Amino acid sequence: MAHQESTPKGGLRSDRWFGPDDLRSFGHRSRMMQLGFSEDEFRGKPIIGILNTWSEINSCHSHFRERAQDVKRGVTMAGGLGVEMPALSVDESFTKPTSMLYRNMLAMETEEMIRSHPFDGVVLMGGCDKTTPGLVMGALTAGIPMIYLPAGPMLRGHYAGKILGSGSDAWKYWDERRAGNITDEEWLGIQGGIARSAGTCMTMGTASTMTAITDAMGLTLPGASSIPAVDSGHQRMSSDCGRRIVEMVREDLTPDKIVTRAAVQNAAITAMATGCSANAVVHLIAMARRAGVDFSLDDLDALGRSTPLIANVRPAGKDYLMEDFFYAGGLRALMKQLEERLHTDCMTVTGKTLGENLQGAQVYNDDVIRPLSNPVYHEGSLALLRGNLCPDGAVIKPAACDPKYYQHEGPAVVFDSYPEMKAWVDDESAEVTPDTVMVLRNAGPQGGPGMPEWGMLPIPKALIKQGHRDLLRISDARMSGTSYGACVLHVAPESYVGGPLALLRTGDIVRLDLPNRTLDMLVPDDEIERRRAAWTPPEPRFQRGYGWMFSKHVMQADKGCDFDYLQASFGAAAAEPDIF
The missing domain is CATH 3.40.50.2300 (Response regulator)
Known part of the structure; x- marks a missing residue:
């Protein structure tokens, strides 16, 4: 044509x-x-x-x-x-x-x-x-x-007759390696087969x-x-x-x-x-x-809360990977399942509406792309939490964690840096139980710096060797999308700028109530205020360059971590230049 x-x-x-x-x-x-x-x-x-x-x-x-x-x-x-x-x-x-x-x-x-x-x-x-x-x-x-x-x-990744998923299986087999269950030869084979x-x-x-x-x-x-x-x-x-x-x-x-x-x-x-x-x-x-x-x-x-998880793809799903998702019909097929919930009159880059683009889409494997009547998980992938630890919000991925942590109370073990946390989890003599709540702070947008993917804190080696593979973990960091576990992320405001996470102490009891979407430290308000009055800001991460600019202008996680002067509400974009 x-x-x-x-x-x-x-x-x-x-x-x-x-x-x-x-x-x-x-x-x-x-x-x-x-x-x-x-x-x-x-x-x-x-x-x-x-x-x-x-x-x-x-x-x-x-x-x-x-x-x-x-x-x-x-x-x-x-x-x-x-x-x-x-x-x-x-x-x-x-x-x-x-x-x-x-x-x-x-x-x-x-x-x-x-x-x-x-x-x-x-x-x-x-x-x-x-x-x-x-x-x-x-x-x-x-x-x-x-x-x-x-x-x-x-x-798909492959090793020794097993299908591997990048990221997700890296975390899984690393825990087995730490437990002494993976040989050097097996570890090298996984390394070479997981991304091919x-x-x-x-x-x-x-x-x-x-x-x-x-x-x-x-x-x-x-x-x-x-x-x-x-x-x-x-x-x-x-x-x-x-x-x-x-x-x-x-x-x-x-x-x-x-x-x-x-x-x-x-x-x-x-x-x-x-x-x-x-x-x-x-x-x-x-x-x-x-x-x-x-x-x-x-x-x-x-x-x-109103959208079921219907893609049976790791890590929230149990069995399949993106190649399987594509062969099962791909995103068009999944959206066709959701069609009655979508605004199908939206314009798209095709010049047609979303509804027109979805015409003819089919699911070819209903275990990979489930019908709404048979979801992988009855709600969507993510849940928002609020409470005195995260007044501006925090995020958890319920479908990818052990349900026993949906309602949980336990004593906090608090770390101010990733190296401090890493040393503790590798210490087999560390005092830890399955009820312990690991907390990493100073890992948010400014504290990280840049909000690194540290939120899937490693399971302590002492628990790994007892057979445990999940634990409630809280941070102002992010985690890789390939990660899984009972990880509360994006705590806002972050600890580095004086958010409540900065006031938590080792031994404080933390309560997660996922059905009610709350996350709190069980500490009296007057004690929290005393701690707040005694808190002093940490030293700036950067003195110059892009990092300095980032620290001055990055917004918190609940605002998308964009620069304040770049969001649309700051003002209109510059007009086209007149000087050529």
């Missing part, structure tokens, strides 16, 4: 760079010709920025060099010009102290790259945990047509959670988030993204027409039904706020 030769009302944005007969535009045109383009390749055609988070040290995106070429092929077929640009490659495995420290940097870079270059539309290439929210947050603020291309999950292709974690970790959220929000091609990274369908999807973004430019289909409150609710409902990562809370709130949508922890909890 021939591509449609039309331009959006008001003309192409890139015409401001290349159209006028003046010295500045002469410079722009001559530099494009210096790059080897003839004038008819770039003048009067949609210029598509391909923002690629590929790097040689980001295994999740190791196939993105080739996928960028697939996108360009699609752009060219539709009559546009695709221009690839590198974007900050924030990966989970190697970025220290935590990739979360740099999510906002990627968002800022994305916004400014779009604003400062002659792009009429953009394809955002991401997938590893923080790349999805970072790219989307920046593109939402920039406001030009955009489409998200998810990296896709890697293939390009792509993101193949559990329903943060990567697949966030790409599913973006898919459900209407920012990807339908079902794109489920396609395995190395499946040939992923190449075709990438080319389709290139074709579609050119059409979106001609239709002037901008993200503000897609990311509405209803679309954010669709994303939250879908996330809850997938068994999503706890990190979804922070990122979805941040993305919504960038779109000017007021969306809170309470909104998430309300949707979670």
Whole structure:
């Protein structure tokens, strides 16, 4: 089919760079010709920025060099010009102290790259945990047509006849190794078999959670988030993204027409039904706020109470991985199961409504994607807690922890740093029982710094050797979406800024009441106030640079950890530059 030769009302944005007969535009045109383009390749055609988070040290995106070429092929077929640009490659495995420290940097870079270059539309290439929210947050603020291309999950892991799930089985077998049940040879075999292709974690970790959220929000091609990274369908999807973004430019289909409150609710409902990562809370709130949508922890909890978990995918599910999820029908099939709960009239990047995109979707394995009548868990993946330990909220993942901890009281053992905690859990003489409540503080947005994924505190070796594999753990940190266990996360305000967690002491009794959504320290109010009066702030983490800026402006977990001056409520985005 021939591509449609039309331009959006008001003309192409890139015409401001290349159209006028003046010295500045002469410079722009001559530099494009210096790059080897003839004038008819770039003048009067949609210029598509391909923002690629590929790097040689980001295994999740190791196939993105080739996928960028697939996108360009699609752009060219539709009559546009695709221009690839590198974007900050924030990966989970190697970025220290935590990739979360740099999510906002990627968002800022994305916004400014779009604003400062002659792009009429953009394809955002991401997938590893923080790349999805970072790219989307920046593109939402920039406001030009955009489409998200998810990296896709890697293939299933294998070792010794067993199927391995990245992350989840790493934690599981590490505990067995600490207990003395795994040999050096077995450990090496697991290490080599748990991640064996390009792509993101193949559990329903943060990567697949966030790409599913973006898919459900209407920012990807339908079902794109489920396609395995190395499946040939992923190449075709990438080319389709290139074709579609050119059409979106001609239709002037901008993200503000897609990311509405209803679309954010669709994303939250879908996330809850997938068994999503706890990190979804922070990122979805941040993305919504960038779109000017007021969306809170309470909104998430309300949707979670009424949305059953129907994706039987590890770690919240018991049996399957993302490859199985794809073959069972993928995200379109799961959303079809939820259709009566969704706002199906929401516009999507296809130019069609969500309801239209879901037509014909089918479930091919109803043990992987369960019907609403037979859920994995009767509520959604996440629950919000409040109480005198977390007045602004905390998060727990009930489906991924031992039910015996849903209502629990026990004495706290409090740690002020990760090394202090690590030394204690490896001490087999440590005084600990299954009732103990481990608490790590100074691990939040400012305290971490950057809110690292330390929330799945290791089980003390003494308990591991007794056969215990879960324990109530509380922190102001996050945890990997591939993690599991009775872990209370994102305690807000964080201890580093004087939140109540800073006032808890070893030996204090902590009570979790999940059915009533409460988390409290059983300490008299007057004693809490005495401790508060005696508390002194810790020394700043940074004295200069990006870290200093981060510490000055990052908001707490319940606000999405965005920078205060970047959320939509701070003010309108800058106007397009007039000086060319």
